[in-house]
Amino acid sequence: MPGPIQSLERAAAILRLLAGGERRLGLSDVAAALGLAKGTAHGILRTLQQEGFVEQDPDSGKYQLGAELLRLGQSYLDVHELRARALVWADDLARASNETVYLGVLHQHGVLIVHHVFRPDDTRQVLEVGSMQPLHSTALGKVLLAHDPVARAELDEQEREAFTSRTLTDLLDIDEEAALTRERGWAASVEETWPGVASVAALIKDRRRNPVGAVAVNGPVERLCEAGTVRPELVVQVREAARSISRDLGAPRF
Structure with missing residues:
Protein backbone atom coordinates (compact mmCIF):
# COMPACT_ATOMS: atom_id res chain seq x y z
CA MET A 1 0.00 0.00 0.00
CA PRO A 2 1.54 3.35 -1.03
CA GLY A 3 2.47 5.76 1.74
CA PRO A 4 1.40 9.36 2.21
CA ILE A 5 2.58 12.05 -0.21
CA GLN A 6 4.93 14.39 1.65
CA SER A 7 4.01 17.54 -0.25
CA LEU A 8 0.32 17.01 0.49
CA GLU A 9 1.07 16.36 4.16
CA ARG A 10 3.03 19.61 4.31
CA ALA A 11 0.26 21.55 2.55
CA ALA A 12 -2.29 20.17 5.01
CA ALA A 13 -0.01 21.12 7.92
CA ILE A 14 0.24 24.70 6.61
CA LEU A 15 -3.54 24.97 6.32
CA ARG A 16 -4.01 23.68 9.87
CA LEU A 17 -1.37 26.13 11.10
CA LEU A 18 -3.11 29.07 9.42
CA ALA A 19 -6.46 27.90 10.81
CA GLY A 20 -5.26 28.22 14.42
CA GLY A 21 -3.40 30.79 16.48
CA GLU A 22 -2.70 34.13 14.85
CA ARG A 23 -4.91 35.17 11.97
CA ARG A 24 -1.95 35.87 9.64
CA LEU A 25 1.54 34.38 9.52
CA GLY A 26 4.64 35.35 7.59
CA LEU A 27 6.77 32.97 5.55
CA SER A 28 9.40 32.73 8.30
CA ASP A 29 6.72 31.96 10.89
CA VAL A 30 5.29 29.14 8.78
CA ALA A 31 8.69 27.65 7.98
CA ALA A 32 9.87 27.79 11.60
CA ALA A 33 6.66 26.36 13.04
CA LEU A 34 6.71 23.35 10.74
CA GLY A 35 10.47 22.84 10.49
CA LEU A 36 10.55 23.52 6.75
CA ALA A 37 13.12 25.29 4.63
CA LYS A 38 11.89 28.72 3.56
CA GLY A 39 12.06 27.75 -0.11
CA THR A 40 9.91 24.67 0.50
CA ALA A 41 7.35 26.59 2.55
CA HIS A 42 7.22 29.37 -0.04
CA GLY A 43 6.60 26.92 -2.87
CA ILE A 44 3.72 25.26 -1.06
CA LEU A 45 2.21 28.59 -0.02
CA ARG A 46 2.45 29.89 -3.58
CA THR A 47 0.64 26.81 -4.92
CA LEU A 48 -2.07 27.06 -2.25
CA GLN A 49 -2.45 30.75 -3.11
CA GLN A 50 -2.88 29.98 -6.81
CA GLU A 51 -5.66 27.52 -5.95
CA GLY A 52 -7.41 30.04 -3.69
CA PHE A 53 -6.80 28.11 -0.47
CA VAL A 54 -4.43 30.78 0.89
CA GLU A 55 -4.37 34.55 0.51
CA GLN A 56 -1.42 36.92 0.99
CA ASP A 57 -1.86 40.36 2.47
CA PRO A 58 -0.33 42.82 -0.03
CA ASP A 59 0.93 45.18 2.68
CA SER A 60 2.45 42.84 5.27
CA GLY A 61 3.15 39.87 2.97
CA LYS A 62 1.61 37.57 5.58
CA TYR A 63 -0.62 34.62 4.71
CA GLN A 64 -4.11 33.63 5.80
CA LEU A 65 -6.72 31.08 4.75
CA GLY A 66 -8.41 31.82 1.43
CA ALA A 67 -12.01 32.05 0.29
CA GLU A 68 -11.89 28.77 -1.65
CA LEU A 69 -11.68 26.83 1.61
CA LEU A 70 -14.79 28.61 2.83
CA ARG A 71 -16.61 27.73 -0.38
CA LEU A 72 -15.66 24.07 -0.14
CA GLY A 73 -16.58 23.93 3.52
CA GLN A 74 -19.92 25.60 2.88
CA SER A 75 -20.61 23.14 0.08
CA TYR A 76 -20.07 20.23 2.48
CA LEU A 77 -22.23 21.81 5.14
CA ASP A 78 -25.00 22.56 2.63
CA VAL A 79 -25.15 18.96 1.41
CA HIS A 80 -24.95 17.59 4.95
CA LEU A 93 -42.62 10.27 0.27
CA ALA A 94 -41.44 6.68 -0.25
CA ARG A 95 -44.27 5.37 1.92
CA ALA A 96 -46.89 7.56 0.22
CA SER A 97 -45.78 6.71 -3.31
CA ASN A 98 -44.69 3.14 -2.56
CA GLU A 99 -41.69 3.80 -4.78
CA THR A 100 -37.96 4.62 -4.64
CA VAL A 101 -36.99 8.16 -3.61
CA TYR A 102 -33.76 9.95 -4.55
CA LEU A 103 -32.27 13.19 -3.29
CA GLY A 104 -29.77 14.72 -5.73
CA VAL A 105 -27.45 17.73 -5.98
CA LEU A 106 -25.45 19.25 -8.84
CA HIS A 107 -21.92 17.82 -8.95
CA GLN A 108 -19.29 17.61 -11.70
CA HIS A 109 -21.53 17.90 -14.77
CA PRO A 120 -40.98 -0.05 0.79
CA ASP A 121 -41.39 -3.69 -0.23
CA ASP A 122 -39.39 -6.89 0.17
CA THR A 123 -37.61 -6.86 -3.21
CA ARG A 124 -33.82 -6.82 -3.43
CA GLN A 125 -32.51 -3.29 -4.06
CA VAL A 126 -29.07 -1.68 -4.45
CA LEU A 127 -28.13 1.49 -2.56
CA GLU A 128 -27.44 4.28 -5.07
CA VAL A 129 -25.93 6.89 -2.72
CA GLY A 130 -22.80 8.28 -4.35
CA SER A 131 -23.87 7.37 -7.88
CA MET A 132 -24.21 9.95 -10.65
CA GLN A 133 -27.15 10.61 -12.96
CA PRO A 134 -27.08 12.68 -16.16
CA LEU A 135 -28.45 16.21 -16.21
CA HIS A 136 -30.29 16.16 -19.52
CA SER A 137 -32.27 12.93 -19.26
CA THR A 138 -33.35 12.45 -15.62
CA ALA A 139 -36.08 14.23 -13.71
CA LEU A 140 -33.59 15.31 -11.03
CA GLY A 141 -31.26 16.74 -13.68
CA LYS A 142 -34.04 18.50 -15.58
CA VAL A 143 -35.16 20.31 -12.43
CA LEU A 144 -31.63 21.52 -11.73
CA ALA A 153 -23.64 26.23 -18.23
CA GLU A 154 -22.14 22.82 -17.50
CA LEU A 155 -24.46 21.19 -20.02
CA ASP A 156 -22.84 23.28 -22.78
CA GLU A 157 -19.47 21.73 -21.93
CA GLN A 158 -20.40 18.08 -22.27
CA GLU A 159 -21.60 15.62 -24.87
CA ARG A 160 -25.26 14.76 -24.37
CA GLU A 161 -25.68 11.03 -24.81
CA ALA A 162 -28.88 9.60 -26.29
CA PHE A 163 -29.56 6.78 -23.84
CA THR A 164 -32.87 5.84 -25.51
CA SER A 165 -34.92 7.01 -28.47
CA ARG A 166 -36.74 9.39 -26.10
CA THR A 167 -33.64 11.22 -24.84
CA LEU A 168 -33.47 14.92 -25.70
CA THR A 169 -29.98 15.95 -26.80
CA ASP A 170 -30.57 19.17 -28.74
CA LEU A 171 -30.06 22.26 -26.56
CA LEU A 172 -33.09 24.05 -28.01
CA ASP A 173 -35.33 21.12 -27.07
CA ILE A 174 -33.75 20.91 -23.62
CA ASP A 175 -34.23 24.64 -23.01
CA GLU A 176 -37.84 24.41 -24.14
CA GLU A 177 -38.51 21.65 -21.63
CA ALA A 178 -36.66 23.63 -18.93
CA ALA A 179 -39.06 26.53 -19.51
CA LEU A 180 -41.99 24.14 -19.09
CA THR A 181 -40.43 22.77 -15.90
CA ARG A 182 -40.14 26.27 -14.41
CA GLU A 183 -43.73 27.03 -15.39
CA ARG A 184 -45.34 23.96 -13.88
CA GLY A 185 -42.91 23.40 -10.98
CA TRP A 186 -41.82 19.83 -11.67
CA ALA A 187 -40.02 17.67 -14.21
CA ALA A 188 -40.58 14.16 -15.50
CA SER A 189 -38.48 11.61 -17.33
CA VAL A 190 -40.22 8.68 -18.98
CA GLU A 191 -37.81 6.10 -20.44
CA GLU A 192 -35.30 8.83 -21.32
CA THR A 193 -32.37 7.28 -19.43
CA TRP A 194 -33.39 3.68 -18.75
CA PRO A 195 -36.01 1.70 -20.73
CA GLY A 196 -39.08 0.96 -18.63
CA VAL A 197 -38.19 3.49 -15.92
CA ALA A 198 -39.92 6.79 -15.14
CA SER A 199 -39.31 9.51 -12.57
CA VAL A 200 -40.77 12.81 -11.40
CA ALA A 201 -38.84 15.47 -9.45
CA ALA A 202 -39.23 18.90 -7.87
CA LEU A 203 -36.81 21.59 -6.75
CA ILE A 204 -35.48 22.16 -3.22
CA LYS A 205 -34.55 25.73 -2.24
CA ASP A 206 -32.62 27.17 0.70
CA ARG A 207 -33.35 30.20 2.87
CA ARG A 208 -31.97 32.50 0.14
CA ARG A 209 -34.29 30.91 -2.46
CA ASN A 210 -31.27 29.35 -4.15
CA ALA A 227 -51.35 6.99 -20.78
CA GLY A 228 -47.66 7.86 -21.04
CA THR A 229 -47.63 10.65 -18.45
CA VAL A 230 -46.78 10.66 -14.75
CA ARG A 231 -49.76 10.15 -12.47
CA PRO A 232 -51.01 13.49 -11.06
CA GLU A 233 -51.06 12.25 -7.44
CA LEU A 234 -47.32 11.45 -7.65
CA VAL A 235 -46.62 14.97 -8.89
CA VAL A 236 -48.50 16.39 -5.92
CA GLN A 237 -46.63 14.16 -3.46
CA VAL A 238 -43.20 15.03 -4.87
CA ARG A 239 -43.88 18.77 -4.95
CA ARG A 253 -43.39 29.34 1.11
CA PHE A 254 -43.64 28.86 -2.66
Whole structure:
Protein backbone atom coordinates (compact mmCIF):
# COMPACT_ATOMS: atom_id res chain seq x y z
CA MET A 1 0.00 0.00 0.00
CA PRO A 2 1.54 3.35 -1.03
CA GLY A 3 2.47 5.76 1.74
CA PRO A 4 1.40 9.36 2.21
CA ILE A 5 2.58 12.05 -0.21
CA GLN A 6 4.93 14.39 1.65
CA SER A 7 4.01 17.54 -0.25
CA LEU A 8 0.32 17.01 0.49
CA GLU A 9 1.07 16.36 4.16
CA ARG A 10 3.03 19.61 4.31
CA ALA A 11 0.26 21.55 2.55
CA ALA A 12 -2.29 20.17 5.01
CA ALA A 13 -0.01 21.12 7.92
CA ILE A 14 0.24 24.70 6.61
CA LEU A 15 -3.54 24.97 6.32
CA ARG A 16 -4.01 23.68 9.87
CA LEU A 17 -1.37 26.13 11.10
CA LEU A 18 -3.11 29.07 9.42
CA ALA A 19 -6.46 27.90 10.81
CA GLY A 20 -5.26 28.22 14.42
CA GLY A 21 -3.40 30.79 16.48
CA GLU A 22 -2.70 34.13 14.85
CA ARG A 23 -4.91 35.17 11.97
CA ARG A 24 -1.95 35.87 9.64
CA LEU A 25 1.54 34.38 9.52
CA GLY A 26 4.64 35.35 7.59
CA LEU A 27 6.77 32.97 5.55
CA SER A 28 9.40 32.73 8.30
CA ASP A 29 6.72 31.96 10.89
CA VAL A 30 5.29 29.14 8.78
CA ALA A 31 8.69 27.65 7.98
CA ALA A 32 9.87 27.79 11.60
CA ALA A 33 6.66 26.36 13.04
CA LEU A 34 6.71 23.35 10.74
CA GLY A 35 10.47 22.84 10.49
CA LEU A 36 10.55 23.52 6.75
CA ALA A 37 13.12 25.29 4.63
CA LYS A 38 11.89 28.72 3.56
CA GLY A 39 12.06 27.75 -0.11
CA THR A 40 9.91 24.67 0.50
CA ALA A 41 7.35 26.59 2.55
CA HIS A 42 7.22 29.37 -0.04
CA GLY A 43 6.60 26.92 -2.87
CA ILE A 44 3.72 25.26 -1.06
CA LEU A 45 2.21 28.59 -0.02
CA ARG A 46 2.45 29.89 -3.58
CA THR A 47 0.64 26.81 -4.92
CA LEU A 48 -2.07 27.06 -2.25
CA GLN A 49 -2.45 30.75 -3.11
CA GLN A 50 -2.88 29.98 -6.81
CA GLU A 51 -5.66 27.52 -5.95
CA GLY A 52 -7.41 30.04 -3.69
CA PHE A 53 -6.80 28.11 -0.47
CA VAL A 54 -4.43 30.78 0.89
CA GLU A 55 -4.37 34.55 0.51
CA GLN A 56 -1.42 36.92 0.99
CA ASP A 57 -1.86 40.36 2.47
CA PRO A 58 -0.33 42.82 -0.03
CA ASP A 59 0.93 45.18 2.68
CA SER A 60 2.45 42.84 5.27
CA GLY A 61 3.15 39.87 2.97
CA LYS A 62 1.61 37.57 5.58
CA TYR A 63 -0.62 34.62 4.71
CA GLN A 64 -4.11 33.63 5.80
CA LEU A 65 -6.72 31.08 4.75
CA GLY A 66 -8.41 31.82 1.43
CA ALA A 67 -12.01 32.05 0.29
CA GLU A 68 -11.89 28.77 -1.65
CA LEU A 69 -11.68 26.83 1.61
CA LEU A 70 -14.79 28.61 2.83
CA ARG A 71 -16.61 27.73 -0.38
CA LEU A 72 -15.66 24.07 -0.14
CA GLY A 73 -16.58 23.93 3.52
CA GLN A 74 -19.92 25.60 2.88
CA SER A 75 -20.61 23.14 0.08
CA TYR A 76 -20.07 20.23 2.48
CA LEU A 77 -22.23 21.81 5.14
CA ASP A 78 -25.00 22.56 2.63
CA VAL A 79 -25.15 18.96 1.41
CA HIS A 80 -24.95 17.59 4.95
CA GLU A 81 -27.75 19.88 6.13
CA LEU A 82 -29.84 19.13 3.04
CA ARG A 83 -29.65 15.40 3.65
CA ALA A 84 -30.36 15.77 7.36
CA ARG A 85 -33.40 17.96 6.72
CA ALA A 86 -34.71 15.64 4.00
CA LEU A 87 -34.59 12.34 5.89
CA VAL A 88 -38.10 12.36 7.34
CA TRP A 89 -39.76 13.87 4.27
CA ALA A 90 -38.03 11.42 1.91
CA ASP A 91 -39.16 8.48 4.06
CA ASP A 92 -42.72 9.83 4.05
CA LEU A 93 -42.62 10.27 0.27
CA ALA A 94 -41.44 6.68 -0.25
CA ARG A 95 -44.27 5.37 1.92
CA ALA A 96 -46.89 7.56 0.22
CA SER A 97 -45.78 6.71 -3.31
CA ASN A 98 -44.69 3.14 -2.56
CA GLU A 99 -41.69 3.80 -4.78
CA THR A 100 -37.96 4.62 -4.64
CA VAL A 101 -36.99 8.16 -3.61
CA TYR A 102 -33.76 9.95 -4.55
CA LEU A 103 -32.27 13.19 -3.29
CA GLY A 104 -29.77 14.72 -5.73
CA VAL A 105 -27.45 17.73 -5.98
CA LEU A 106 -25.45 19.25 -8.84
CA HIS A 107 -21.92 17.82 -8.95
CA GLN A 108 -19.29 17.61 -11.70
CA HIS A 109 -21.53 17.90 -14.77
CA GLY A 110 -24.18 15.60 -13.35
CA VAL A 111 -26.49 14.83 -10.45
CA LEU A 112 -24.95 13.23 -7.37
CA ILE A 113 -27.32 11.02 -5.36
CA VAL A 114 -26.83 12.01 -1.71
CA HIS A 115 -29.79 10.12 -0.22
CA HIS A 116 -31.75 7.07 -1.36
CA VAL A 117 -34.85 5.61 0.26
CA PHE A 118 -35.64 2.08 -0.85
CA ARG A 119 -39.02 1.19 -2.26
CA PRO A 120 -40.98 -0.05 0.79
CA ASP A 121 -41.39 -3.69 -0.23
CA ASP A 122 -39.39 -6.89 0.17
CA THR A 123 -37.61 -6.86 -3.21
CA ARG A 124 -33.82 -6.82 -3.43
CA GLN A 125 -32.51 -3.29 -4.06
CA VAL A 126 -29.07 -1.68 -4.45
CA LEU A 127 -28.13 1.49 -2.56
CA GLU A 128 -27.44 4.28 -5.07
CA VAL A 129 -25.93 6.89 -2.72
CA GLY A 130 -22.80 8.28 -4.35
CA SER A 131 -23.87 7.37 -7.88
CA MET A 132 -24.21 9.95 -10.65
CA GLN A 133 -27.15 10.61 -12.96
CA PRO A 134 -27.08 12.68 -16.16
CA LEU A 135 -28.45 16.21 -16.21
CA HIS A 136 -30.29 16.16 -19.52
CA SER A 137 -32.27 12.93 -19.26
CA THR A 138 -33.35 12.45 -15.62
CA ALA A 139 -36.08 14.23 -13.71
CA LEU A 140 -33.59 15.31 -11.03
CA GLY A 141 -31.26 16.74 -13.68
CA LYS A 142 -34.04 18.50 -15.58
CA VAL A 143 -35.16 20.31 -12.43
CA LEU A 144 -31.63 21.52 -11.73
CA LEU A 145 -31.15 22.58 -15.36
CA ALA A 146 -34.36 24.60 -15.21
CA HIS A 147 -33.42 26.53 -12.07
CA ASP A 148 -29.64 26.52 -11.68
CA PRO A 149 -27.61 28.59 -14.21
CA VAL A 150 -24.47 26.68 -13.24
CA ALA A 151 -26.10 23.40 -14.27
CA ARG A 152 -27.15 24.88 -17.59
CA ALA A 153 -23.64 26.23 -18.23
CA GLU A 154 -22.14 22.82 -17.50
CA LEU A 155 -24.46 21.19 -20.02
CA ASP A 156 -22.84 23.28 -22.78
CA GLU A 157 -19.47 21.73 -21.93
CA GLN A 158 -20.40 18.08 -22.27
CA GLU A 159 -21.60 15.62 -24.87
CA ARG A 160 -25.26 14.76 -24.37
CA GLU A 161 -25.68 11.03 -24.81
CA ALA A 162 -28.88 9.60 -26.29
CA PHE A 163 -29.56 6.78 -23.84
CA THR A 164 -32.87 5.84 -25.51
CA SER A 165 -34.92 7.01 -28.47
CA ARG A 166 -36.74 9.39 -26.10
CA THR A 167 -33.64 11.22 -24.84
CA LEU A 168 -33.47 14.92 -25.70
CA THR A 169 -29.98 15.95 -26.80
CA ASP A 170 -30.57 19.17 -28.74
CA LEU A 171 -30.06 22.26 -26.56
CA LEU A 172 -33.09 24.05 -28.01
CA ASP A 173 -35.33 21.12 -27.07
CA ILE A 174 -33.75 20.91 -23.62
CA ASP A 175 -34.23 24.64 -23.01
CA GLU A 176 -37.84 24.41 -24.14
CA GLU A 177 -38.51 21.65 -21.63
CA ALA A 178 -36.66 23.63 -18.93
CA ALA A 179 -39.06 26.53 -19.51
CA LEU A 180 -41.99 24.14 -19.09
CA THR A 181 -40.43 22.77 -15.90
CA ARG A 182 -40.14 26.27 -14.41
CA GLU A 183 -43.73 27.03 -15.39
CA ARG A 184 -45.34 23.96 -13.88
CA GLY A 185 -42.91 23.40 -10.98
CA TRP A 186 -41.82 19.83 -11.67
CA ALA A 187 -40.02 17.67 -14.21
CA ALA A 188 -40.58 14.16 -15.50
CA SER A 189 -38.48 11.61 -17.33
CA VAL A 190 -40.22 8.68 -18.98
CA GLU A 191 -37.81 6.10 -20.44
CA GLU A 192 -35.30 8.83 -21.32
CA THR A 193 -32.37 7.28 -19.43
CA TRP A 194 -33.39 3.68 -18.75
CA PRO A 195 -36.01 1.70 -20.73
CA GLY A 196 -39.08 0.96 -18.63
CA VAL A 197 -38.19 3.49 -15.92
CA ALA A 198 -39.92 6.79 -15.14
CA SER A 199 -39.31 9.51 -12.57
CA VAL A 200 -40.77 12.81 -11.40
CA ALA A 201 -38.84 15.47 -9.45
CA ALA A 202 -39.23 18.90 -7.87
CA LEU A 203 -36.81 21.59 -6.75
CA ILE A 204 -35.48 22.16 -3.22
CA LYS A 205 -34.55 25.73 -2.24
CA ASP A 206 -32.62 27.17 0.70
CA ARG A 207 -33.35 30.20 2.87
CA ARG A 208 -31.97 32.50 0.14
CA ARG A 209 -34.29 30.91 -2.46
CA ASN A 210 -31.27 29.35 -4.15
CA PRO A 211 -31.64 25.90 -5.76
CA VAL A 212 -29.74 23.39 -3.61
CA GLY A 213 -31.04 20.07 -4.88
CA ALA A 214 -34.05 18.09 -6.00
CA VAL A 215 -36.14 15.18 -4.78
CA ALA A 216 -37.58 12.50 -7.04
CA VAL A 217 -39.76 9.43 -7.11
CA ASN A 218 -38.41 6.71 -9.39
CA GLY A 219 -40.01 3.48 -10.59
CA PRO A 220 -41.40 1.36 -13.43
CA VAL A 221 -43.38 3.16 -16.11
CA GLU A 222 -46.41 0.92 -15.59
CA ARG A 223 -46.71 2.05 -11.96
CA LEU A 224 -45.74 5.71 -12.26
CA CYS A 225 -47.55 6.58 -15.49
CA GLU A 226 -51.00 6.58 -17.01
CA ALA A 227 -51.35 6.99 -20.78
CA GLY A 228 -47.66 7.86 -21.04
CA THR A 229 -47.63 10.65 -18.45
CA VAL A 230 -46.78 10.66 -14.75
CA ARG A 231 -49.76 10.15 -12.47
CA PRO A 232 -51.01 13.49 -11.06
CA GLU A 233 -51.06 12.25 -7.44
CA LEU A 234 -47.32 11.45 -7.65
CA VAL A 235 -46.62 14.97 -8.89
CA VAL A 236 -48.50 16.39 -5.92
CA GLN A 237 -46.63 14.16 -3.46
CA VAL A 238 -43.20 15.03 -4.87
CA ARG A 239 -43.88 18.77 -4.95
CA GLU A 240 -45.14 18.74 -1.38
CA ALA A 241 -42.05 16.85 -0.22
CA ALA A 242 -39.81 19.40 -1.98
CA ARG A 243 -41.69 22.29 -0.35
CA SER A 244 -41.45 20.67 3.08
CA ILE A 245 -37.69 20.11 2.78
CA SER A 246 -37.25 23.67 1.52
CA ARG A 247 -39.21 25.07 4.45
CA ASP A 248 -37.02 23.08 6.84
CA LEU A 249 -34.01 24.74 5.17
CA GLY A 250 -35.55 28.16 5.84
CA ALA A 251 -37.06 28.87 2.44
CA PRO A 252 -40.23 30.97 2.36
CA ARG A 253 -43.39 29.34 1.11
CA PHE A 254 -43.64 28.86 -2.66
